[in-house]
Amino acid sequence: MVQIKDIVNQLHLDVYSGDEFLNRTVASSEISRPGLELTGYFNYYPYDRIQVLGMKEITFIEKMTTAEKTMIFKKLCNEDTPCFVIARGLSVPEELVKAANKQEIPIIQSTISTSRLSGMISNFLESQLAERVSIHGVLVEVYGLGVLIQGSSGIGKSETGLELIKKGHRLIADDRVDIYRQDERTVIGEAPKILEHLMEIRGVGIIDVMNLFGASAVRNHAHISLVVNLQDWSVDNTFDRLGSGTESIDLAHVPVPKITIPVSNGRNVATIIEVAAMNFRAKTMGYDATKKFENNLAQLIAENSENDKELDK
Secondary structure, three states: OEEHHHHHHHHOOEEEEOHHHOOOEEOOOOEEOOOHHHHOOOOOOOOOOEEEEOHHHHHHHHOOOHHHHHHHHHHHOOOOOOOEEEOOOOOOOHHHHHHHHHOOOOEEEOOOOHHHHHHHHHHHHHHHHOOOEEEEOEEEEEOOEEEEEEEOOOOOHHHHHHHHHHOOOEEEEOOEEEEEEEEOOEEEEEOOHHHOOEEEEOOOEEEEHHHHHOHHHEOOEEEEEEEEEEEEOOOOOOOOOOOOOOEEEEEOOEEEEEEEEEEOOOOOHHHHHHHHHHHHHHHHOOOOHHHHHHHHHHHHHHHHHHHHHHHHO
């Protein structure tokens, strides 16, 4: 459930009437723009959704008689209707105010265009109502990319995250990351409220990153673009040396690219993660260093073959 007052505060909307009713809740991210309902057809009226009235609806209402408005708004104001939102700063019908106050329904107003306002409300509700899953790891923003650092306990995830913060990157969550699917291709990660802006460093304890490094060192959430798995180096383990492997991990039913970085004495893992993020961004922009190497190798083999043929002659 999301309270109407949270929508008002987060999206900076104005309350036209019903300030005392802002504790009403909504459980659906879908938005309703009553059209047929204004003509009297209520067979499939989605009364449990936020009702948005724009230019089309208001101009139609203005042509109705007072009796018609009273009847329609009485039906629109269901006891489970979360709120009404009037877009474009349009005038609010008095009959709607009376009917809404009777059912204790708030009326919100905004100067934003109807389509944009509907999208803003819907996106906010989707993010708040999405199912959360908690996973273990450290989430940092590196060069604008959300990088989730995972690995076994004690391998140095938090210490690596701290080093990245000192390099100018930003912390989203340490130790526990709450994730949810924004759409079929996007997964968002954020910190639980109790751990927001905090890190645990073994031997030091809990530190407040925002207090120590400033507001620019933290973010509330990020789109997880890459997963980095830290693994102890061993001669028995095989690691990708060319970067041609395509590995991914499922996060909230969204496949996310994953790379594994071996950890050993003398390796600067934070710098390697920086390079991995830059290389990942380069690949998404169409440049692949592995393919360049393979092309160079193929060209070299072809040239050597030609030289061998010349020698055979």
